Amino acid sequence: MKYTNLPNTDIEVSKICLGTMTWGRQNTEEEGHQQMDYALDQGVNFFDTAELYPIPATKERYADTERIIGNWFKKSGNRDKIVLASKIVGKSEMAKFIRPTGINRESITEAVEGSLKRLQTDYIDLYQLHWPDRSTNYFGKRGYKYDISDFWEDNIHQILETLRDLIKEGKIRHVGISNETPWGAMRYLEESKVHASLPRMATIQNPYSLLNRLFEVGLAEISHRENLGLLAYSPMAFGVLSGKYLDGNKPEKSRIALFPNYDRYSGDTAVKATQKYYELAEANNLSLAQMALAFVTSRPFLTSNIIGATTMAQLKENIDSIHLTLSDEVLKGIEAIHNQIPNPAP
Secondary structure: OEEEEEEOOOOOOEEEEEOOEOEEEOOOOOHHHHHHHHHHOOOOOOEOOOOOOOOOOOOOOOOOOHHHHHHHHHHHHHHHHHHEEEEOOOOOHHOOOOOOOOOHHHHHHHHHHHHHHOOOOOOEEEEOOOOOOOOOOOOOOOOOOOOOOOOOOHHHHHHHHHHHHHHHOOEEEEEEOOOOOOOOOOOHHHHHOOOOOOOOEEEEEEEOOEEEEHOOOHHHHHHHHHOOEEEOOOOOOOOOOOOOHHHHHHOOOOHHHOOOOOOOOOOOHHHHHHHHHHHHHHOOOOOOOHHHHHHHHOOOOEEEEEOHHHHHHHHHHHHHHOOOOHHHHHHHHHHHHHHHHHOOOO
Protein backbone atom coordinates (compact mmCIF):
# COMPACT_ATOMS: atom_id res chain seq x y z
CA MET A 1 0.00 0.00 0.00
CA LYS A 2 1.04 3.62 -0.51
CA TYR A 3 0.40 6.32 2.07
CA THR A 4 0.21 10.07 2.41
CA ASN A 5 -0.90 12.52 5.09
CA LEU A 6 -4.21 14.28 5.40
CA PRO A 7 -3.16 17.81 4.40
CA ASN A 8 -1.83 19.97 7.24
CA THR A 9 -2.04 17.06 9.70
CA ASP A 10 0.21 14.28 10.96
CA ILE A 11 -2.44 11.64 10.17
CA GLU A 12 -1.15 9.05 7.69
CA VAL A 13 -3.76 7.58 5.35
CA SER A 14 -3.65 4.98 2.62
CA LYS A 15 -3.93 6.27 -0.96
CA ILE A 16 -6.81 3.81 -1.33
CA CYS A 17 -9.79 4.59 0.92
CA LEU A 18 -12.52 2.03 1.54
CA GLY A 19 -15.93 3.39 0.60
CA THR A 20 -18.92 1.92 2.41
CA MET A 21 -22.14 3.21 0.87
CA THR A 22 -23.42 -0.22 -0.27
CA TRP A 23 -23.28 -1.85 3.17
CA GLY A 24 -26.79 -2.41 4.44
CA ARG A 25 -28.32 -2.29 0.97
CA GLN A 26 -26.34 -4.16 -1.68
CA ASN A 27 -24.11 -5.78 0.94
CA THR A 28 -25.02 -7.51 4.19
CA GLU A 29 -23.37 -6.66 7.50
CA GLU A 30 -21.29 -9.83 7.26
CA GLU A 31 -20.04 -8.84 3.81
CA GLY A 32 -19.19 -5.36 5.08
CA HIS A 33 -17.15 -6.91 7.88
CA GLN A 34 -15.36 -9.15 5.37
CA GLN A 35 -14.47 -6.13 3.26
CA MET A 36 -13.07 -4.25 6.25
CA ASP A 37 -11.05 -7.29 7.36
CA TYR A 38 -9.55 -7.75 3.90
CA ALA A 39 -8.89 -4.05 3.29
CA LEU A 40 -7.08 -3.67 6.60
CA ASP A 41 -4.99 -6.77 5.84
CA GLN A 42 -3.96 -5.11 2.56
CA GLY A 43 -2.83 -1.95 4.33
CA VAL A 44 -5.96 0.16 3.78
CA ASN A 45 -6.31 2.21 6.97
CA PHE A 46 -8.78 4.85 5.73
CA PHE A 47 -12.57 4.21 5.75
CA ASP A 48 -15.19 6.69 4.53
CA THR A 49 -18.85 6.63 5.49
CA ALA A 50 -21.79 8.99 6.11
CA GLU A 51 -24.93 9.19 8.15
CA LEU A 52 -26.85 9.05 4.85
CA TYR A 53 -25.55 5.59 3.92
CA PRO A 54 -26.51 3.10 2.59
CA ILE A 55 -27.39 4.53 -0.81
CA PRO A 56 -30.08 4.86 -2.12
CA ALA A 57 -31.10 6.44 1.16
CA THR A 58 -34.35 5.48 2.84
CA LYS A 59 -35.89 6.27 6.21
CA GLU A 60 -35.96 2.56 7.08
CA ARG A 61 -32.23 2.07 6.45
CA TYR A 62 -31.03 5.43 7.76
CA ALA A 63 -27.43 5.22 9.05
CA ASP A 64 -27.29 1.41 8.87
CA THR A 65 -23.81 1.61 7.34
CA GLU A 66 -22.44 3.42 10.39
CA ARG A 67 -24.00 0.75 12.60
CA ILE A 68 -22.29 -1.98 10.57
CA ILE A 69 -18.93 -0.24 10.99
CA GLY A 70 -19.55 0.29 14.69
CA ASN A 71 -20.29 -3.40 15.19
CA TRP A 72 -17.05 -4.26 13.39
CA PHE A 73 -15.07 -1.92 15.64
CA LYS A 74 -16.60 -3.58 18.70
CA LYS A 75 -16.01 -7.10 17.39
CA SER A 76 -12.51 -6.58 15.98
CA GLY A 77 -11.06 -4.03 18.39
CA ASN A 78 -9.47 -2.30 15.39
CA ARG A 79 -10.72 1.24 15.92
CA ASP A 80 -7.21 2.54 16.65
CA LYS A 81 -5.94 1.12 13.33
CA ILE A 82 -8.44 3.07 11.22
CA VAL A 83 -8.63 6.68 10.11
CA LEU A 84 -12.39 7.15 10.06
CA ALA A 85 -14.28 9.72 7.99
CA SER A 86 -18.00 10.45 8.11
CA LYS A 87 -20.36 13.18 6.94
CA ILE A 88 -23.42 15.23 7.83
CA VAL A 89 -26.16 15.55 5.20
CA GLY A 90 -27.03 18.89 3.70
CA LYS A 91 -30.49 20.23 3.04
CA SER A 92 -32.28 18.48 0.17
CA GLU A 93 -35.37 16.56 -0.79
CA MET A 94 -33.61 13.21 -0.66
CA ALA A 95 -32.48 13.76 2.93
CA LYS A 96 -35.42 15.65 4.41
CA PHE A 97 -36.42 12.60 6.42
CA ILE A 98 -33.15 12.96 8.34
CA ARG A 99 -33.41 16.63 9.20
CA PRO A 100 -35.03 19.35 7.10
CA THR A 101 -33.10 22.22 8.68
CA GLY A 102 -29.83 21.91 6.82
CA ILE A 103 -26.39 22.41 8.33
CA ASN A 104 -26.22 24.61 11.43
CA ARG A 105 -24.95 24.43 15.01
CA GLU A 106 -27.82 22.30 16.28
CA SER A 107 -27.84 19.85 13.37
CA ILE A 108 -24.05 19.40 13.35
CA THR A 109 -24.00 18.66 17.07
CA GLU A 110 -26.92 16.24 16.72
CA ALA A 111 -25.35 14.51 13.72
CA VAL A 112 -21.95 14.06 15.35
CA GLU A 113 -23.48 12.65 18.53
CA GLY A 114 -25.59 10.23 16.51
CA SER A 115 -22.65 9.07 14.39
CA LEU A 116 -20.43 8.53 17.42
CA LYS A 117 -23.08 6.36 19.05
CA ARG A 118 -23.69 4.25 15.94
CA LEU A 119 -19.97 3.93 15.17
CA GLN A 120 -19.27 2.94 18.77
CA THR A 121 -16.33 5.31 19.01
CA ASP A 122 -15.35 8.41 20.96
CA TYR A 123 -14.07 10.37 17.96
CA ILE A 124 -14.23 10.76 14.19
CA ASP A 125 -10.92 11.54 12.49
CA LEU A 126 -12.35 13.50 9.55
CA TYR A 127 -15.83 15.03 9.68
CA GLN A 128 -17.21 16.32 6.39
CA LEU A 129 -20.12 18.43 5.16
CA HIS A 130 -21.75 16.07 2.64
CA TRP A 131 -23.01 18.80 0.29
CA PRO A 132 -23.82 22.54 0.47
CA ASP A 133 -27.18 23.82 1.67
CA ARG A 134 -27.12 26.58 -0.92
CA SER A 135 -28.35 26.10 -4.49
CA THR A 136 -25.30 25.38 -6.63
CA ASN A 137 -23.92 22.85 -9.09
CA TYR A 138 -23.20 19.43 -7.60
CA PHE A 139 -24.52 15.87 -8.05
CA GLY A 140 -24.27 15.88 -11.83
CA LYS A 141 -25.02 19.55 -12.55
CA ARG A 142 -22.44 20.78 -15.02
CA GLY A 143 -22.66 24.54 -14.49
CA TYR A 144 -23.93 27.06 -11.96
CA LYS A 145 -27.33 28.58 -12.64
CA TYR A 146 -28.69 31.48 -10.67
CA ASP A 147 -31.69 30.36 -8.63
CA ILE A 148 -33.97 33.22 -7.58
CA SER A 149 -35.61 30.95 -5.00
CA ASP A 150 -32.30 30.29 -3.19
CA PHE A 151 -32.70 31.96 0.20
CA TRP A 152 -29.46 30.56 1.67
CA GLU A 153 -27.89 32.76 4.31
CA ASP A 154 -24.13 32.56 4.70
CA ASN A 155 -23.58 30.74 8.00
CA ILE A 156 -20.10 29.43 7.23
CA HIS A 157 -18.57 31.23 10.21
CA GLN A 158 -21.10 29.58 12.54
CA ILE A 159 -20.47 26.17 10.97
CA LEU A 160 -16.72 26.50 11.52
CA GLU A 161 -17.28 27.70 15.09
CA THR A 162 -19.39 24.62 15.79
CA LEU A 163 -16.78 22.31 14.26
CA ARG A 164 -14.08 24.07 16.31
CA ASP A 165 -16.02 23.43 19.51
CA LEU A 166 -16.44 19.74 18.64
CA ILE A 167 -12.71 19.49 17.97
CA LYS A 168 -12.02 21.02 21.37
CA GLU A 169 -14.33 18.43 22.94
CA GLY A 170 -12.35 15.67 21.21
CA LYS A 171 -15.35 14.37 19.25
CA ILE A 172 -13.83 15.12 15.85
CA ARG A 173 -10.22 15.69 14.87
CA HIS A 174 -10.26 17.37 11.46
CA VAL A 175 -12.82 18.66 8.98
CA GLY A 176 -13.54 18.57 5.27
CA ILE A 177 -16.04 19.55 2.60
CA SER A 178 -17.73 17.47 -0.08
CA ASN A 179 -19.50 18.12 -3.38
CA GLU A 180 -18.18 21.69 -3.19
CA THR A 181 -17.47 24.30 -5.82
CA PRO A 182 -14.39 26.52 -6.14
CA TRP A 183 -16.31 29.41 -4.55
CA GLY A 184 -17.42 27.28 -1.62
CA ALA A 185 -13.96 25.83 -1.08
CA MET A 186 -12.32 29.25 -1.01
CA ARG A 187 -15.06 30.69 1.19
CA TYR A 188 -14.31 28.11 3.89
CA LEU A 189 -10.56 28.47 3.51
CA GLU A 190 -10.60 32.26 3.67
CA GLU A 191 -12.86 32.27 6.72
CA SER A 192 -10.33 30.17 8.62
CA LYS A 193 -7.50 32.42 7.43
CA VAL A 194 -9.21 35.57 8.63
CA HIS A 195 -10.25 33.96 11.93
CA ALA A 196 -7.27 31.95 13.10
CA SER A 197 -9.22 30.16 15.83
CA LEU A 198 -11.44 28.42 13.28
CA PRO A 199 -10.51 25.01 11.87
CA ARG A 200 -9.19 24.73 8.33
CA MET A 201 -10.78 22.38 5.84
CA ALA A 202 -8.26 19.62 5.15
CA THR A 203 -9.96 17.79 2.29
CA ILE A 204 -12.61 18.02 -0.37
CA GLN A 205 -14.54 14.88 -1.38
CA ASN A 206 -15.74 15.36 -4.95
CA PRO A 207 -16.35 13.12 -7.95
CA TYR A 208 -13.32 12.45 -10.11
CA SER A 209 -12.85 9.79 -12.79
CA LEU A 210 -12.00 9.31 -16.44
CA LEU A 211 -15.59 10.35 -17.20
CA ASN A 212 -15.62 13.39 -14.91
CA ARG A 213 -12.46 15.48 -14.60
CA LEU A 214 -14.24 18.76 -13.85
CA PHE A 215 -12.21 18.99 -10.61
CA GLU A 216 -9.33 20.06 -12.85
CA VAL A 217 -11.12 23.19 -14.06
CA GLY A 218 -10.96 25.29 -10.88
CA LEU A 219 -10.54 23.08 -7.86
CA ALA A 220 -7.22 21.47 -8.84
CA GLU A 221 -5.42 24.81 -8.58
CA ILE A 222 -7.06 25.47 -5.22
CA SER A 223 -5.97 22.01 -4.11
CA HIS A 224 -2.39 22.76 -5.15
CA ARG A 225 -2.05 26.30 -3.83
CA GLU A 226 -4.13 25.85 -0.67
CA ASN A 227 -3.10 22.26 0.14
CA LEU A 228 -6.70 21.04 0.08
CA GLY A 229 -6.56 17.30 -0.65
CA LEU A 230 -9.00 15.57 -2.96
CA LEU A 231 -10.79 12.48 -1.72
CA ALA A 232 -12.03 11.21 -5.08
CA TYR A 233 -15.42 9.53 -5.04
CA SER A 234 -16.95 7.49 -7.87
CA PRO A 235 -13.55 6.84 -9.49
CA MET A 236 -15.24 3.89 -11.19
CA ALA A 237 -18.32 5.94 -12.15
CA PHE A 238 -20.83 3.62 -10.42
CA GLY A 239 -19.00 0.64 -11.94
CA VAL A 240 -19.36 1.91 -15.52
CA LEU A 241 -15.57 2.06 -15.84
CA SER A 242 -15.30 -1.67 -15.26
CA GLY A 243 -16.75 -2.06 -18.76
CA LYS A 244 -19.44 -4.42 -17.50
CA TYR A 245 -22.28 -2.28 -18.88
CA LEU A 246 -20.91 -2.03 -22.44
CA ASP A 247 -23.00 -3.42 -25.31
CA GLY A 248 -26.14 -2.74 -23.29
CA ASN A 249 -25.32 -5.29 -20.59
CA LYS A 250 -26.86 -4.94 -17.15
CA PRO A 251 -25.48 -7.70 -14.93
CA GLU A 252 -27.86 -9.07 -12.34
CA LYS A 253 -27.56 -7.33 -8.95
CA SER A 254 -25.33 -4.60 -10.43
CA ARG A 255 -25.98 -1.07 -9.21
CA ILE A 256 -27.54 0.23 -12.41
CA ALA A 257 -29.68 -2.90 -12.81
CA LEU A 258 -31.02 -2.48 -9.26
CA PHE A 259 -31.34 1.31 -9.35
CA PRO A 260 -31.91 2.49 -12.96
CA ASN A 261 -32.23 6.12 -11.89
CA TYR A 262 -28.54 6.11 -10.96
CA ASP A 263 -27.67 6.95 -14.55
CA ARG A 264 -25.26 9.83 -13.94
CA TYR A 265 -22.47 8.03 -15.80
CA SER A 266 -24.56 6.15 -18.35
CA GLY A 267 -25.46 8.73 -20.98
CA ASP A 268 -24.70 8.09 -24.65
CA THR A 269 -21.55 10.20 -24.66
CA ALA A 270 -20.27 8.57 -21.49
CA VAL A 271 -20.82 5.13 -23.04
CA LYS A 272 -18.83 6.17 -26.13
CA ALA A 273 -15.99 7.42 -23.95
CA THR A 274 -16.06 4.26 -21.84
CA GLN A 275 -15.78 2.13 -24.99
CA LYS A 276 -12.69 4.07 -26.05
CA TYR A 277 -11.10 3.73 -22.62
CA TYR A 278 -11.90 0.01 -22.67
CA GLU A 279 -10.16 -0.39 -26.03
CA LEU A 280 -7.13 1.55 -24.76
CA ALA A 281 -6.86 -0.67 -21.70
CA GLU A 282 -7.26 -3.84 -23.76
CA ALA A 283 -4.58 -2.73 -26.23
CA ASN A 284 -2.17 -2.34 -23.32
CA ASN A 285 -3.11 -5.62 -21.57
CA LEU A 286 -4.75 -3.78 -18.68
CA SER A 287 -8.09 -4.18 -16.97
CA LEU A 288 -10.21 -1.09 -17.55
CA ALA A 289 -11.07 -0.96 -13.85
CA GLN A 290 -7.44 -0.90 -12.76
CA MET A 291 -6.48 1.60 -15.46
CA ALA A 292 -9.29 3.92 -14.37
CA LEU A 293 -8.32 3.67 -10.69
CA ALA A 294 -4.58 3.98 -11.31
CA PHE A 295 -5.17 7.16 -13.30
CA VAL A 296 -7.08 8.76 -10.41
CA THR A 297 -4.51 7.64 -7.84
CA SER A 298 -1.68 9.15 -9.90
CA ARG A 299 -3.07 12.69 -9.85
CA PRO A 300 -0.90 15.17 -7.88
CA PHE A 301 -3.89 16.72 -6.11
CA LEU A 302 -5.20 13.39 -4.80
CA THR A 303 -5.03 12.52 -1.12
CA SER A 304 -6.98 9.26 -1.35
CA ASN A 305 -9.01 7.34 -3.92
CA ILE A 306 -12.34 6.10 -2.51
CA ILE A 307 -13.11 2.67 -3.91
CA GLY A 308 -16.30 0.70 -3.43
CA ALA A 309 -17.19 -2.90 -4.17
CA THR A 310 -20.08 -5.27 -3.79
CA THR A 311 -18.04 -8.47 -4.21
CA MET A 312 -14.70 -9.57 -2.80
CA ALA A 313 -13.35 -10.07 -6.34
CA GLN A 314 -14.10 -6.43 -7.13
CA LEU A 315 -12.54 -5.30 -3.87
CA LYS A 316 -9.32 -7.25 -4.53
CA GLU A 317 -9.00 -5.88 -8.05
CA ASN A 318 -9.65 -2.33 -6.88
CA ILE A 319 -7.14 -2.45 -4.04
CA ASP A 320 -4.53 -4.10 -6.29
CA SER A 321 -4.73 -1.08 -8.61
CA ILE A 322 -2.40 0.68 -6.15
CA HIS A 323 0.47 -1.36 -7.62
CA LEU A 324 -0.18 -0.25 -11.22
CA THR A 325 1.84 2.63 -12.69
CA LEU A 326 0.51 3.75 -16.05
CA SER A 327 3.00 4.14 -18.87
CA ASP A 328 3.49 7.42 -20.73
CA GLU A 329 1.87 5.76 -23.74
CA VAL A 330 -1.28 4.92 -21.78
CA LEU A 331 -1.42 8.38 -20.22
CA LYS A 332 -1.14 9.98 -23.67
CA GLY A 333 -3.94 7.70 -24.86
CA ILE A 334 -6.12 8.78 -21.96
CA GLU A 335 -5.50 12.45 -22.77
CA ALA A 336 -6.36 11.89 -26.43
CA ILE A 337 -9.71 10.36 -25.50
CA HIS A 338 -10.36 13.09 -22.93
CA ASN A 339 -9.66 15.80 -25.51
CA GLN A 340 -12.06 14.13 -27.93
CA ILE A 341 -14.83 13.50 -25.34
CA PRO A 342 -14.16 15.74 -22.32
CA ASN A 343 -16.12 15.21 -19.12
CA PRO A 344 -19.12 13.36 -20.58
CA ALA A 345 -20.59 12.65 -17.12
CA PRO A 346 -20.48 15.66 -14.77
